[in-house]
Structure formats: C-alpha cells, structure tokens
Amino acid sequence: MTRSATRERLFAAAIELIAESGLAATTVDQIAARAGVAKGTVYYNFGSKAELFSALLEFGVERLAATLRDAVAGRPPLEALEAAVAAELAFIGEHEPFARLLIAETWRSGGDWQRAARLIRERAVEVLAGALRDAVAAGVLRRDLDVATAASAVFGMVLTVALDWRALQPERPVDDVRATLMDLLRGRLVP
Amino acid sequence: MTRSATRERLFAAAIELIAESGLAATTVDQIAARAGVAKGTVYYNFGSKAELFSALLEFGVERLAATLRDAVAGRPPLEALEAAVAAELAFIGEHEPFARLLIAETWRSGGDWQRAARLIRERAVEVLAGALRDAVAAGVLRRDLDVATAASAVFGMVLTVALDWRALQPERPVDDVRATLMDLLRGRLVP
DNA sequence: GGCTTTGTACTGACCGGTCAGTACAAATCT
C-alpha cells in the first residue's frame, strides 16, 4: 500500500475513535486495529501519538479552511459571510466526527500540542475574520466592530448549533438550521 | 473529619489540579496528596476516579445553572438575556478549567456517560431558552423564533468566545467582550 | 534471463513505566 493511503486510513480511524472517547482514552493499538494496520505502521508513518494527532488536526482544519475560502471567494462582503456560515454548516454535516474532535480537543488543557492545536484552529476562524473585515471595509458592518471576537463568536455559534442539530434532530433540513443562524447573524431577532 | 468536609476538600483539590494539568493528566495520588488525605480516603468517599469526576461535573453545572438563574431572576426579558450572557461569561472567567471540562465532555458520540453529560449541560442551556421564551412572549423578540436553536447558539457562542478570550487576551476587560457579544445578539452589527 | 542489492512499507512480539484500584491493621474522630 502507498504511504499516503495508509496515512489516510489512519486519519479516518483516529478521527472516529477520538470523537467517540477522546484523545487520551484512545490507544494507538485501537487506531491501528481500526485502520487494519499493525501498530508499528503507526510509528513508521508518524513518530508518536501526538504527532499523529497534530497531523490529523492539520489535515482536517486545512480542509475546513479551504472549504470556507472557496465559499467566500469572489462574493460581495455580506454574502460572503453568509456563504461561509453555510459552508461551515455543510462541512460539519459531512464530517461530524471531525467536528466533535475539533470542539472537544482544542480546549483541553495540558500538552505541548495544545498551543499548536489552537493555532491550527485559528486558520479556519481567520477566514471568517477576513470576511468580516471586508464587510467592515465596505461599510456594510459597523466600523468599530471587534472583528476577532466576532469571528470567534460566529465560528463557535455555528459549530455548537451544527452539533446540536446532528445530535438532536438530524432529519431537519440544513436550510432550516442555516436560516435560523442567518437570522441571528443579521439581527433579525427583533420583530 | 466529617465525611462531607473530606469530600469538599477532595473536590477543591481536584478542581485545582485540573486547572493546572488537565483532567486526563491528573492522577488519584495527586488529588489525595493535594487534599492532604490518604489515597484510600478517595476510594472510601468515591468509588472510583470516574465517579469523582462525574460528581465534579454535576456540581459545577448546577452552580453554573444557578448563577444563570440568579442573573435572570426578576429582570425584564431582554435585560434578563443580557444578564445571563454576562453571567455566563463571568462564570467561565472564574472557572475556566471547568468550562474546558464541560465543552470537552459534552460533545462525545458514544456511551451512557456522554448522554448524562449532555443532559447536565441542558440545564444551563435551558435557562437561556427560558429567557428567550419570555422575551418572545413579551413581544420583544420575533414570534416565530426557533428558541431551542437560538439558545444553543447563544450558549455555544458565549462559551467559545469566553475560552478564546481567556486563552488569547486574558488581560482584556470582561465588559469589552460582553459588549461585543451583546452587539452580535441584538443585531447591532450593521452601521 | 537469472542473481544480488537496495529502498520502502509494514509487522507484531516485547519492554518498561505508569496508575487505578486493593488490602488491611492501626489511629482518630464524634
């Protein structure tokens, strides 16, 4: 088997297992078994459990960030923001275990990878921040908006809502959920 | 020493240690030492490490929910919502490690423990949902607002923003962060 | 064509350390 194919199988296995039980509770033996691979192969492809995890995080977040960038590209400011939110929602719908892993593990305290994990997550948030900045520059959002905090808020809001949606009412159409999020974003709360 | 006094000391010790090193990295021996208690005492008072942590989670969420209920009590609808958000933010500022524990444990996908953790979290979200319902009833929010989704969104938004705040710019005043959150909530994004 | 060599990917038994949990007799509350 090719190296990259093996790596991807390990990624997929690790994402599932970590989403279920957490990083600390997931053993390297489990990951290897789920991927249909010997334990040594994990250490041949990645130097350590931590390295595997950080590569996995990197891989997943890069895909999320790319999805967001694609959604934003070439759209006018406010529409771009909404497209990004819709894209984040869709991504989570398709990669639910990864989303669980992301929300659960980026806020764990402890290890060295912790800081790195947070920086990786920033890449996704940064796309939202960019969209917000553009909107501010175009004058469609308040000039004194705290872009960093707002981006973090939008990201977290979408992530939480998406996971609640998947867990509690998965049969509900995406568009429904997206509409509620848009209303919140646009300040359509007030009658 | 009385049984409950010992329990409280163990509790305090466990919280401190989680603040320093995280949940997974904290050993029972450490907890006992920090509490100035023999290891056997931990197992006399709690049957296992898991039981100790589950009691901790229960204890913490109940305090968070109580804090939110206090903040909401006797306030007019919109002000109540704002007070709840401020209270959640302040609570997380003061109990950061607990907030991390909460966010990490409620989003797993398997097992009974996860379901229980989820139900516990609901208690806090429910307070926000109540405030939103009151506001809808009072006519200050849209009649057709999806209260459950909105409550989840607000809770997740505040949690994410609060942890980002603590991690990236802890010296920033709470009021600053709270103001941005309230602007988002009230739709004051647009100039 | 047959042969050796080389590089890459993978295997799985094994090791050493860690840590939850146990045991229990003696001390100390209340």
Place this chain on the structure above:
DNA sequence: AGATTTGTACTGACCGGTCAGTACAAAGCC
C-alpha cells in the same frame, strides 16, 4: 463502639514506544 481516616505496600492491567525481522518491487549487474 462504630464510622471514618491513615499509611504503606502491593497488584496487575494497560499503553506508548521499540526493534529485529518480513515482504517485495525496482534497480543494477553478469
């Protein structure tokens, strides 16, 4: 006097990480 705590010693399962060895295809060699 019964409930609670102490102190210490111990067990054994588990787990991250290692390493000598296998498989095998492509490349060089005669």
